[in-house]
Amino acid sequence: MKTLISSLLILHVATGSIALLVGLIPMIAKKGGRLHNRAGLVYVYCMITVAITALLLCGLQPFKMMRLFLTGIAVFSFYLSMTGWRATKQKKAGLSSFDKGLTWATLVVSLAMIGFGGYLLLTRGASFFPILFSFFGTLTLVFAGRDIQFMTKPVEKMHWFFQHFTRMGGSYIATFTAALVTNLPRLLPSSAPEWMYTAGWIVPSLVGGMLIGRTVAYYKKKFNAPKVTVVA
Template structure:
């Protein structure tokens, strides 16, 4: 069993490193080009392997349960981002697959919030306790929004070319998750009296900065399309 556990750990690490390195390419490559599509697929499947291997590591290797929820959070962003492209390509509305994924993400978010509340009631205040709430709320909000816009597309934040902006935000969010995992794994705070806050910063900081970059990117394309429409 130890050999198998180590194998899954290696697979998990390799997939995560692949997502981290390859994921930069589709962000810089020409949108819709061959390089963008191929590297985007590699990133997608690498994140899928990260999530799948996390299930094994938590169930059989004894890794922290929190890491499984983070993997689910990361893959939901990846999955929903790719689904935007697939629905656009196939010219189909939201399908059962989308609803099931959103429902599972909602269930995972409720689980995260429940675990966070349980630890608070036990009097435990740790980094995972805080992150259960942070990521739980974010995942709940994201999945709830998806469910509502699947039912009522007019409630989308982006009434025009919604698929394009949701693809950017979701895949960008997935990459931030991969980058965050890299930062956290390699951060060493030792016995620093500020270890709690430094660890929180390592977990949350990339999301804050990355979110700002994604926001600027979305605004850039919104303005670009507005100008193109007026000209």
């Protein structure tokens, strides 16, 4: 069992590290180019592996609150990367049964995270884990809830484009956050207040979300700009 856990941990860390490095390539490479597409696919495969190994490690090892929470973040990041990747397949074919099932399953996970955060809030007060479970559970609920709405109403022509880069970007932020906070105990002094650890979880999402929002606004303005016809 120890050998299995060690192997899973090595695979988890290795694929997570590869994802952080490879995930930068699509951000700077030509959109839709071969390098962009192949690097993005490698990133998605890494996130699938990260999520599976996280679930196995959580189930095979003794219960720890941080381990459970990191597993939730791994699932959240996997959902974002998968829906971001699947968006490029949906621009013609639309949503599949797999897409819908994945969304409903993630909705259940988000409600479980929020419920567990509320339980911790009642039993432990407003401390580190209740805040984080509630925050990321709500964040996951927002994404899954929006996807459920998209199942039942028409979407804009370029919906797949915005879905693709916002979800892939969100997945990268979640992965970066998990790596950051895992190493925060090594980076911060032992006397550091608890709010600094909480900020390590939340600030990347806030900053990254603002950058993604600015990118969305840029492309919406670009796509909606009137075309100028040059008369010779």
